[in-house]
Amino acid sequence: xxxxxxxxxxxxxxxxxxxxxxxxxxxxxxxxxxxxxxxxxxxxxxxxxxxxxxxxxxxxxxxxxxxxxxxxxxxxxxxxxxxxxxxxxxxxxxxxxxxxxxxxxxxxxxxxxxxxxxxxxxxxxxxxxxxxxxxxxxxxxxxxxxxxxxxxxxxxxxxxxxxxxxxxxxxxxxxxxxxxxxxxxxxxxxxxxxxxxxxxxxxxxxxxxxxxxxxxxxxxxxxxxxxxxxxxxxxxxxxxxxxxxxxxxxxxxxxxxxxxxxxxxxxxxxxxxxxxxxxxxxxxxxxxxxxxxxxx
Numbered sequence: 637x638x639x640x641x642x643x644x645x646x647x648x649x650x651x652x653x654x655x656x657x658x659x660x661x662x663x664x665x666x667x668x669x670x671x672x673x674x675x676x677x678x679x680x681x682x683x684x685x686x687x688x689x690x691x692x693x694x695x696x697x698x699x700x701x702x703x704x705x706x707x708x709x710x711x712x713x714x715x716x717x718x719x720x721x722x723x724x725x726x727x728x729x730x731x732x733x734x735x736x737x738x739x740x741x742x743x744x745x746x747x748x749x750x751x752x753x754x755x756x757x758x759x760x761x762x763x764x765x766x767x768x769x770x771x772x773x774x775x776x777x778x779x780x781x782x783x784x785x786x787x788x789x790x791x792x793x794x795x796x797x798x799x800x801x802x803x804x805x806x807x808x809x810x811x812x813x814x815x816x817x818x819x820x821x822x823x824x825x826x827x828x829x830x831x832x833x834x835x836x837x838x839x840x841x842x843x844x845x846x847x848x849x850x851x852x853x854x855x856x857x858x859x860x861x862x863x864x865x866x867x868x869x870x871x872x873x874x875x876x877x878x879x880x881x882x883x884x885x886x887x888x889x890x891x892x893x894x895x896x897x898x899x900x901x902x903x904x905x906x907x908x909x910x911x912x913x914x915x916x917x918x919x920x921x922x923x924x925x926x927x928x929x930x931x932x
Contacts, residue, residue: 676724679711679732691753693734694760694777695723702741706761706772709746710735729755733787738763738770745770751784759783807845814838 678684695706707721712733716722721737731752738745751759751774758777763770774784818834825831 675720675722676726677708677711677716677722679714679716679725679727685726685728688756690726690728691755692758692777693725693727693751693753693774694758695736696760696762697723704763705739706763707737707739708734708761709737727753729753734761736761736772738772740765740770747772748787749774749784750787807841807848811838811841811845814841 680690693708695708696704697706698704705723707723708716708725709721710716710733711725711727716725725734731750734749734751736747736749738747747770749761749772753759759774760777761772761774763772765771773782775781776783814834814837818831818838821830821834
């Protein structure tokens, strides 16, 4: 009996020893994974530049029971890593394309965004769940203003557009719920008070919806007007630039004419001096001839 107990204890110690080593290995791997996943990526060649000379792109991380994380898998069609993708990258000023990976619990989504980055600025990649879709956009980290847009599209969806879309959808959903509730209450209750209240809420929701749609149309018209005005000003600038070029060309031509006239004037002045010299010489010779004639 003693031998059996001794053997059993030895096996138990060996079991815990093996599993302890395995747990340590797993812990080290997870630690390395976490370190690799959060390491910033430098999306340019050469030495590290000062912070005020580059732009910082940050993928938003939301903690909680169901954490959400945004990583950047590529910059300008170049991968940022082989496996553990960063959520922070540094880029040079200018336009860049970013490949985004969104993780929520055990499922993923991906997208592509573009941004014209400014030196010294920080930008945050934000997300919101809409039904079965994930909306991704970029914001200025300091002001919260939506920047950039979806790669390959002229539209630039930002925070304001998403919130307006959510508000319209919420009002439409509320309208539908109120209509259904009104129908049920009309069948159950004979009192008109509850129906009038629901009608009023429905009218308010419809009015808010019309107001939002009107604001959206006005913003669209204002944007189109600004585009037209900008195009007109750009055309005026082009015309002025061409006029300046013509004036510069005329000035250059006049300067060449003035230089030529100056050269001709200098030549005439030299000839005049020569003629004056010849005149003095001739007068001297005439005087000598007169003197000789008088002597005779």
